[in-house]
Amino acid sequence: MTNKTMNNFQLELNQTVNPKPVKPSGWGARHTMAFLGFLGFAVSYAMRFNLSIAIVAMVGSKPGHGHGQGHETHKSSSACVYTANNSMKLDDIHSAEATLGEFHHWTEAEQGLILGSFFWGYVITQLPGGILSDKYGGKWPLGLGLFITAIFAILSPICARTHTYLLMFCRVMQGLGEGLTTPAMHDILAHWAPPEERSQLAGIVYAGAQFGTAATMVVSGYLIHGGVMGGWPSVFYVMGGISLVWFVFWTMFIYNKPTEHPRISKEELNYIEKSIGDQSAHEENAATPWFEIFTSLPVWAIIIGHVGHAWGLYTLLTELPTYLSTVLQFDIKDNSWLSALPYLTMWFVSMMVPQIADYFISKKILRTVVVRKSCQSIAHLGSALMLIAASYSGCDRVATVAFLTVAVGINGAIYAGYVCNHVDLAPRHAGILMGITNTFANLTGFGAPWLCGLMINNDPSLQNWQYVFFIAAGIYVVDVIFYSLFASGSEQKWNRGVKK
Numbered sequence: 001m002t003n004k005t006m007n008n009f010q011l012e013l014n015q016t017v018n019p020k021p022v023k024p025s026g027w028g029a030r031h032t033m034a035f036l037g038f039l040g041f042a043v044s045y046a047m048r049f050n051l052s053i054a055i056v057a058m059v060g061s062k063p064g065h066g067h068g069q070g071h072e073t074h075k076s077s078s079a080c081v082y083t084a085n086n087s088m089k090l091d092d093i094h095s096a097e098a099t100l101g102e103f104h105h106w107t108e109a110e111q112g113l114i115l116g117s118f119f120w121g122y123v124i125t126q127l128p129g130g131i132l133s134d135k136y137g138g139k140w141p142l143g144l145g146l147f148i149t150a151i152f153a154i155l156s157p158i159c160a161r162t163h164t165y166l167l168m169f170c171r172v173m174q175g176l177g178e179g180l181t182t183p184a185m186h187d188i189l190a191h192w193a194p195p196e197e198r199s200q201l202a203g204i205v206y207a208g209a210q211f212g213t214a215a216t217m218v219v220s221g222y223l224i225h226g227g228v229m230g231g232w233p234s235v236f237y238v239m240g241g242i243s244l245v246w247f248v249f250w251t252m253f254i255y256n257k258p259t260e261h262p263r264i265s266k267e268e269l270n271y272i273e274k275s276i277g278d279q280s281a282h283e284e285n286a287a288t289p290w291f292e293i294f295t296s297l298p299v300w301a302i303i304i305g306h307v308g309h310a311w312g313l314y315t316l317l318t319e320l321p322t323y324l325s326t327v328l329q330f331d332i333k334d335n336s337w338l339s340a341l342p343y344l345t346m347w348f349v350s351m352m353v354p355q356i357a358d359y360f361i362s363k364k365i366l367r368t369v370v371v372r373k374s375c376q377s378i379a380h381l382g383s384a385l386m387l388i389a390a391s392y393s394g395c396d397r398v399a400t401v402a403f404l405t406v407a408v409g410i411n412g413a414i415y416a417g418y419v420c421n422h423v424d425l426a427p428r429h430a431g432i433l434m435g436i437t438n439t440f441a442n443l444t445g446f447g448a449p450w451l452c453g454l455m456i457n458n459d460p461s462l463q464n465w466q467y468v469f470f471i472a473a474g475i476y477v478v479d480v481i482f483y484s485l486f487a488s489g490s491e492q493k494w495n496r497g498v499k500k
Helices: 002-016 029-061 108-116 120-125 126-136 137-161 166-176 182-193 195-226 233-253 266-276 290-294 297-326 332-362 367-393 395-415 417-427 428-454 460-488
Strands: 081-082 088-091
Touching: 002 081, 029 081, 029 137, 029 166, 029 195, 029 233, 029 297, 029 332, 081 233, 081 290, 108 120, 108 297, 120 126, 120 137, 120 166, 120 428, 126 137, 126 182, 126 395, 126 428, 137 166, 137 182, 182 195, 182 417, 182 428, 195 233, 195 332, 195 395, 195 417, 290 332, 290 367, 290 428, 297 332, 297 367, 297 395, 297 417, 297 460, 332 367, 332 395, 367 395, 367 417, 367 460, 395 417, 417 428, 428 460
Parallel strands: none
Antiparallel strands: 081 088
16 A cells, blocks of 8 residues: 555545544634734733834924924934925925923933833743743733833833932833733733634734734823823823723633633634644643754744844834924824824734734635735734835935835734744744743844934934834745745644653
8 A cells, every 4th residue: 555545545544434523613712812813912012112103292203303493403414394284305304393392301212212121121031931820820920020111101201200210110111011912912812722723812902912012002192192191101091991801801711721711602612722722731740842842944034034024013103203293393182193093904914914924824725824824924014115215215205104004014914824834833832932032032122212312313314214114114024034944834743742
C-alpha cells in the first residue's frame, strides 16, 4: 500500500472516529467572553492613549511652535499656514494666536518622554503576565491589571499638577497594570476559541483596542472643549471610572476555561472541547520549553512582525494629535474627531478581515500560514505606502488625513496575521508567547515617541515629520519581508512541553 493511500485511509478513519464537532447556534459563553474582552481592550486603550489628546490642551499652542504674537517665533522651513477661507500654503511662520496651556513649559522632548513613560512599565509585566496566566488562568491577571490602571488614571491630574516626574510615575504604574492584559487574553482565547473561529473571536476582542482609541479621542475632545470637570482632567476621571465599572462585570461573568463555567451549555462545551482537543490542556508539571521558543524562527517571525506593527502604530497613536494640531492647525474638537477617524477605520477592518480569514481557513481554500502572511503583508505594505504618500502631501489637509486614515485603518488586517499566530504555533504557551513578543514590541512604545520628539525638537516642519513617516514605513517593509520568509501556521513540536 502506498504512502498516499495510507494517508487517505488515516484521514478517513480520523473523520469517522472523530467527526467534525457541531457548532451550536445562538449566543454562547464564548461570545460573552469575546464581548467583555472587547470592552476590556476598549477601556485599556482608552486609558493608554487619552493622554495623547489631553496633552494638546495641557501644553497648548506655544510661541516656540510659531503660534505666538508678540513673542519670538521659531522659523520653520516648511510649516503650514491656513488663511481665513481655509486655503493652504507654505510659509516660515504660523499665523495662529498662541494659547498657552497649564504645562506650556514642557518641551517636545519632555512630551515624548511623558507619552512614552507608560511603556516603561508595560514592557516589564509582559512576560510575568504570560507566566501567571499560563499557571493560574487569564481572568484575574487581566481584570486586576486594568483595575490598577484605572486607579492611577484617576490619580493622573493630581500627579501632573504635583510634579512632572510624579505624572510619569502614574503612567509607569498604568503600564505595569496593562502589561498583564494581552498575555492574559491570549491565554483565555487559547482555551475558548475553536480553531475555525480563532481569527474571528480574536478579531472581536482586539478590535476593542481601536474602538477604545477612537472613542477616547472623540470623547476627550468634547470633554476638554466643553470644560467638563476642569477640561483635560475629566479625560482621566471618566475613562478611569468606566474601567472600574467594567471590572465588576468581568469578575462576574468570565472564567478561565469552559469547564469552569457554571452556565455554559453542554452543546457549547462539547463543541469547544472537541474542536480544541487536548492541545489547550496543561499537563501536570509540564515545563515551558524556553530554549525551543527562543530558537524558533516562526516565533522570531512573530516578534519582528509585532515590533514592526507596534512602531508604526505607536508613532501615530502618540503623535497624530500633535501633528494635526501643530502642522495642520486643527483645533482640539476637530483634532479629536480626525485623530479618531483612522482608528474607527481600523476597528471596522479588524472586524471584517478575520471573518474572511476564518472562512478561507475553515473551507480549506487557503492554508493557515498563507492567510497569516497575506494579512500581515496587506496591513503593513499598505500602511508603508500610505505613510510615504502622507509625507509628500504637504499642507493638503484632505489628502493628508485620507492617507493617514488608510495607513492606520488597513492595519486592522493584522488581527488575522501575527496576532493569532501565537495560538497557531503553541496553544499551551499562547500567553507566554504573547508576553515575549509584546515585550519586544512595546520597547518601541517609549522608543518611537522619544525619537519623534528628538527629530521634531520644537521645529514641527513638514520635513522633520517626513523623516518620522519614512522611518515607520521602512520598519513596516522590513517586518513584512522577515515574516513572509519565516512564519508558520502549524503547531510546533515543542508545544507539548517537556516533563520535569
